[in-house]
Amino acid sequence: MSEYQSGMAAALEKSNARSRRAKKIVLGSVVALVVIVALAVGLGVGLSRNKSSSSSSSGSSGASNPESDSSVGDDPSNFEKDDRLHQSFYGIAYTPEGSIMPDCGAKLEDVIKDIQLMSQLTKRVRLYGADCNQSALVLEAIQQTKVDMQVYLANYDVPGDSDAYTRQRDALKEAIQTYGTDHIAGVTVGNEYILNYLNDNGGTDPNDAIGNAGGKLLIADIDDTKQMLSDLGVDLPVGNSDAGSYFNNEVLENVDYGMSNVHAWFANTTADDAADWVFSFFEETNVEPASELSNSPQMYIAETGWPTKSSDAANANNGASDASEANLQIFIDDFVCQANSNNIGYFFFEFFDEEWKDAQYGGVEGWWGLFTADRQLKDLTIPDCAAP
Numbered sequence: 001m002s003e004y005q006s007g008m009a010a011a012l013e014k015s016n017a018r019s020r021r022a023k024k025i026v027l028g029s030v031v032a033l034v035v036i037v038a039l040a041v042g043l044g045v046g047l048s049r050n051k052s053s054s055s056s057s058s059g060s061s062g063a064s065n066p067e068s069d070s071s072v073g074d075d076p077s078n079f080e081k082d083d084r085l086h087q088s089f090y091g092i093a094y095t096p097e098g099s100i101m102p103d104c105g106a107k108l109e110d111v112i113k114d115i116q117l118m119s120q121l122t123k124r125v126r127l128y129g130a131d132c133n134q135s136a137l138v139l140e141a142i143q144q145t146k147v148d149m150q151v152y153l154a155n156y157d158v159p160g161d162s163d164a165y166t167r168q169r170d171a172l173k174e175a176i177q178t179y180g181t182d183h184i185a186g187v188t189v190g191n192e193y194i195l196n197y198l199n200d201n202g203g204t205d206p207n208d209a210i211g212n213a214g215g216k217l218l219i220a221d222i223d224d225t226k227q228m229l230s231d232l233g234v235d236l237p238v239g240n241s242d243a244g245s246y247f248n249n250e251v252l253e254n255v256d257y258g259m260s261n262v263h264a265w266f267a268n269t270t271a272d273d274a275a276d277w278v279f280s281f282f283e284e285t286n287v288e289p290a291s292e293l294s295n296s297p298q299m300y301i302a303e304t305g306w307p308t309k310s311s312d313a314a315n316a317n318n319g320a321s322d323a324s325e326a327n328l329q330i331f332i333d334d335f336v337c338q339a340n341s342n343n344i345g346y347f348f349f350e351f352f353d354e355e356w357k358d359a360q361y362g363g364v365e366g367w368w369g370l371f372t373a374d375r376q377l378k379d380l381t382i383p384d385c386a387a388p
């Protein structure tokens with residue numbers, strides 16, 4: 001969590017400088033700051049050891065979950081729709097349960113259930129990494145459910161851990177060989193890589209000498225991923241994701257898209273101001289600068305959302321508003337349809353609460369889901385406006 005603090009301070013300074021430079025109108029006291037919902041998709045070894053649902057073709061295991069209330073019979077493509085859900089989200093950020101090393105344990109039946117639910121909210125999901133067989137599980141689930149869904153696969157590339165990079169690259173390669181590219185929208189290499197690199201090496205600005213040194217390491221992996229794809233004969237966009245104020249320009253010049261974490265919660269805005277804050281931050285800090293680069297990479301909001309609770313009292317309020325379902329509802333109401341009509345590509349953060357994250361980081365970290373960890377919709381009204 002200390003990364004948070006230093007990341008935020010640096011982001012604050014950086015974005016203040018940027019708005020001075022851009023002479024933007026009254027962001028006034030609005031603190032442009034970044035956010036790091038650290039998705040520390042971890043390190044370690046091995047693939048899922050839980051084989052409880054590996055028989056993807058027999059159909060006999062699909063209905064074995066007694067809690068399952070969304071599958072009808074054994075055919076995952078024949079599932080009950082929840083009339084509270086609408087396809088109004090551009091995209092959703094998703095980490096399958098059991099896809100963190102070294103524990104892993106992700107199960108196909110769970111991923112199928114998640115895809116059944118998410119497909120009623122969106123046509124796009126983004127992953128953060130490729131450990132624990134998550135790329136194959138998601139693609140298998142899309143295949144079995146036959147839903148209209150594109151996935152941004154990812155390699156959670158960590159500075160200084162080339163084994164993690166290589167392991168995930170090989171998993172991505174295998175998944176692409178098995179499933180083809182029909183349901184793959186892109187491959188994202190690195191998540192908060194530059195933020196972490198700066199923190200590890202005493203840097204503050206993603207485009208200073210330290211930031212550029214980190215950028216060179218990341219670009220080598222991006223190039224390697226492009227080579228892997230080209231060796232397979234497939235043509236897929238390759239991107240990068242980072243905290244909103246931490247994009248290195250040389251990295252952006254080497255990718256097709258950038259995905260930026262933009263969290264009003266950590267900027268201490270009120271829930272009422274949150275959506276406007278996100279739109280302003282993203283436009284000024286990501287979209288405009290990227291449009292000035294030679295390759296004009298497409299920018300997306302990689303994560304935005306609002307937490308619904310905190311595990312400790314100290315983080316239950318960000319200084320301006322509470323972590324609560326009522327405030328998540330306000331943010332959803334203000335953000336989702338407006339972003340859709342403005343053609344902003346975003347991945348709502350996130351599908352469901354993550355217990356591992358709460359255990360590891362505490363505070364609000366584990367409580368950003370639209371759904372609870374056991375896949376129940378929180379007390380939310382999903383807007384009904386078509387996503388682009």
Ligand SMILES: *[C@@H]1O[C@H](CO)[C@@H](O)[C@H](O)[C@H]1NC(C)=O
Pocket residue numbers: 047048054056108133136137140
């Ligand atoms: C990965 O998931 C796919 C799809 O469910 C499955 O066919 C494959 O056996 C899994 N691999 C491992 C090592 O678990």
Ligand SMILES: *[C@@H]1O[C@H](CO)[C@@H](O)[C@H](O)[C@H]1NC(C)=O
Pocket residue numbers: 008012031033266267268318319
């Ligand atoms: C946001 O509020 C927290 C808690 O009061 C504080 O620690 C942090 O410095 C604030 N951040 C900003 C950018 O104002």
